Amino acid sequence: MSRYVFKMPDLGEGTVSAEVVEWKVKVGDPVIEDQIIAEVMTDKAAVEIPSPVTGRVVAITGQPGDMVAVGSELIAFDTSDNAAIKAAPAAAPAPAASARMTPAAPVAATAPAAAVASRVMASPATRRKAHVAGIDLATVSGSGPGGRISAQDLEAAINGGGDTVTRPALRALREGTEEIKVIGVRRLIAQRMSEAKRNIPHFAYVEEVDVTELEALRQYLNSRLAKGAPSYTYLPFLVAALTRVLVQFPQCNAIYDAERNVIVRHRAVHVGIATQTPDGLKVPVLRNAEARVLPDLAQEIRRLSEGARNNKSTREELTGSTITVTSLGRLGGIASTPVINAPEVAIVGVNKAVERPVVVNGAIAIRRIMNLSSSFDHRFVDGFDAAAMIQALKERLEHPATIFIQD
Numbered sequence: 141m142s143r144y145v146f147k148m149p150d151l152g153e154g155t156v157s158a159e160v161v162e163w164k165v166k167v168g169d170p171v172i173e174d175q176i177i178a179e180v181m182t183d184k185a186a187v188e189i190p191s192p193v194t195g196r197v198v199a200i201t202g203q204p205g206d207m208v209a210v211g212s213e214l215i216a217f218d219t220s221d222n223a224a225i226k227a228a229p230a231a232a233p234a235p236a237a238s239a240r241m242t243p244a245a246p247v248a249a250t251a252p253a254a255a256v257a258s259r260v261m262a263s264p265a266t267r268r269k270a271h272v273a274g275i276d277l278a279t280v281s282g283s284g285p286g287g288r289i290s291a292q293d294l295e296a297a298i299n300g301g302g303d304t305v306t307r308p309a310l311r312a313l314r315e316g317t318e319e320i321k322v323i324g325v326r327r328l329i330a331q332r333m334s335e336a337k338r339n340i341p342h343f344a345y346v347e348e349v350d351v352t353e354l355e356a357l358r359q360y361l362n363s364r365l366a367k368g369a370p371s372y373t374y375l376p377f378l379v380a381a382l383t384r385v386l387v388q389f390p391q392c393n394a395i396y397d398a399e400r401n402v403i404v405r406h407r408a409v410h411v412g413i414a415t416q417t418p419d420g421l422k423v424p425v426l427r428n429a430e431a432r433v434l435p436d437l438a439q440e441i442r443r444l445s446e447g448a449r450n451n452k453s454t455r456e457e458l459t460g461s462t463i464t465v466t467s468l469g470r471l472g473g474i475a476s477t478p479v480i481n482a483p484e485v486a487i488v489g490v491n492k493a494v495e496r497p498v499v500v501n502g503a504i505a506i507r508r509i510m511n512l513s514s515s516f517d518h519r520f521v522d523g524f525d526a527a528a529m530i531q532a533l534k535e536r537l538e539h540p541a542t543i544f545i546q547d
Contacts, residue, residue, distance in 0.1 A: 142220040144193050148180075149207045152455075155182045157209045160202040161324040165215075169197045170225040177215060181324050185455040195219035205323040262289040273298050325419040336482045344477045344517040347530050351493055352508045354540045361434075374510070375413070375438040378465060378490060381543045383409045383430040386463070389529040391521055393462050394484040403485075403520055412461030412481055413441055415448040416468075422448040423481055425461040434544075441483075445546035465490065476513045485517035486526075488533070 149172030151158060158180040165177050171191045178189045202208045260277045262270070266289060270277050273294075279298045282289035322330060354377060362371040385395040394405045409430045414422040424444035429437065447453045464481040465488045472492035480487050486488055493510035500507065512533065514528040536542050 141198075141218045143198065144195060144217045144219045145213050146192050146215050146217070148210050148212050148214045149189070150210050151180075151182050151187055153182075153184060155184075155210060157207045158187070159323060159327065160204055160208060161186060162202060162204055165197050165200075165413065167197050167200060171197060171217070172225065179324075181328060183328065185453070185458050186292075186325065186451070187455075189214070193217055193219055194222045194225055195297065196221070196225060201230065204247075205321050205327075224250075238357050255527060260289065261286060262294075263291075266291055266294050271293055279337060323421070325417075329420045330470055332482065333479055336479050340480050340482060341518040342477070342480060343516045343521070343523055343526055344400050345516070345523075345526050345530055346475045346511055346512070346513045347527075347534055348509050348511050349534045350498070350507050350538050351510045354537055355493070355508045358542050370438070370442055372434075372438055373441075373491060374493070375441050375465065375467060375538065376434055377413050377543060378488070378533075378535065379426065379429050379437055379441070380434055381533055382463070382465070382488065383412070384536060384543065384545075384547065385529060385532045385544050387547065388532060389525060391525060392486040392516070392529050394485050394520070397483065398483060406462040408462070410460055410462045412464035412484070413444055414466035414478075414481070414487075415445045415450045417451070419451065422453065423461060423464055424448045424453050424457045425459065427460070463487070475511055478513065480515050480517055485520050486529075487515050488530075489513040489515075 148158060159182075161179045161181050163178050165171055165175075171177060172194045173192065174190045176188045177191045177197075180187050180189060197215060198218050199213075199216040201213050201215065207213055260357055261282065261284070262277055267277065269291075269482055270280075275294065275297055277294075280289050280293055281287070284290050284291050284293075332379070351374070354374070358372050358377070365371065390405045390407075391403075393409055394403050396403055408428050411426045411429045413426055415422050415424060424447060426432075426437070426440050426444060432440065433498040444453070446456060447457065461481065461484060463486050466478050467490035468476070470492055472490060474491060476489050476491065478487045478489040489512065491513055493508050495506050496509045497504050498504075498507045498509065512530055514526070514530055516523075
């Protein structure tokens with residue numbers, strides 16, 4: 141046997157180890173050169189590992205969730221019969237086993253049927269009490285004249301004193317548990333969220349914004365789009381307005397370098413677009429948003445979000461943001477407290493826009509209202525500055541023509 145050992149490669153940016161997320165092959169499988177054999181996760185992104193050789197797998201190191209150091213053995217191949225392997229089709233990837241289900245045992249409980257009297261006699265109060273208790277009075281024996289059911293008869297039935305009571309059947313019981321190992325993107329999210337909440341004193345600020353004029357502009361622009369073209373959402377308008385406002389508030393377009401104890405303020409605005417994906421929350425980065433026009437912003441936001449959801453984002457697209465925006469769309473609720481995407485110092489959250497009655501110039505009017513829920517690192521952004529930034533952003537959104545005016 142000609143044994144070839146492939147070690148965990150250096151994946152760049154100071155990576156010293158990587159987590160095994162999924163093996164695409166198993167011991168005994170034939171593989172060809174450049175076939176994807178594993179997916180691993182660094183602190184930055186998921187990385188697919190291709191096979192360096194053609195051969196047959198004889199050993200693998202680490203199960204999903206295990207950390208493997210750079211330079212340590214990852215997988216070993218037998219390359220002595222490469223000609224036969226090249227002629228045969230590649231083996232199918234081994235199925236992932238990331239969850240274990242404990243068998244459940246639903247149980248339905250029913251009580252014996254009882255004879256139903258032709259006419260039930262009981263007072264209205266007794267009937268109401270029986271309805272609330274879920275007791276069928278036709279199954280209760282009455283001790284009063286003519287079989288009338290008294291309050292005492294019903295009480296005895298409720299307490300299990302009668303043999304003729306039929307209780308409603310229970311719904312199927314749900315039992316069992318499911319264990320899911322926290323690995324890959326979900327592990328990374330858990331780690332970063334914990335660190336952010338543990339290390340950053342969050343200052344939350346919520347403000348409502350009248351987006352009636354912005355909605356009218358959005359609808360107008362959408363009506364002029366070519367048939368089949370994706371419509372504008374609020375996000376490109378928000379990002380465009382944010383790039384204008386941050387010129388006045390550079391302390392909010394910054395990152396904190398903890399190792400050097402330095403705040404790095406950026407002139408360029410690299411906006412993280414928080415995106416929900418099947419793997420969890422990812423934040424692809426829209427670079428140099430300050431230099432883009434509205435259609436370009438909309439197209440890039442859409443491209444980055446789709447890439448994140450389809451697991452097609454590059455490592456470069458998932459790093460380097462200077463401020464993040466997050467939106468739950470129609471699930472946006474009234475207010476939220478978004479977690480800062482460290483090492484940034486600010487995140488702007490968008491809640492859902494709804495029509496509400498508000499007072500305008502002393503009269504009640506129906507306006508479209510949307511809340512902005514934002515969080516700031518209170519170590520470096522004072523409450524006054526945070527509020528002033530959101531107020532400036534609110535003014536731009538409420539008067540959308542100002543979004544497109546260069547100051």
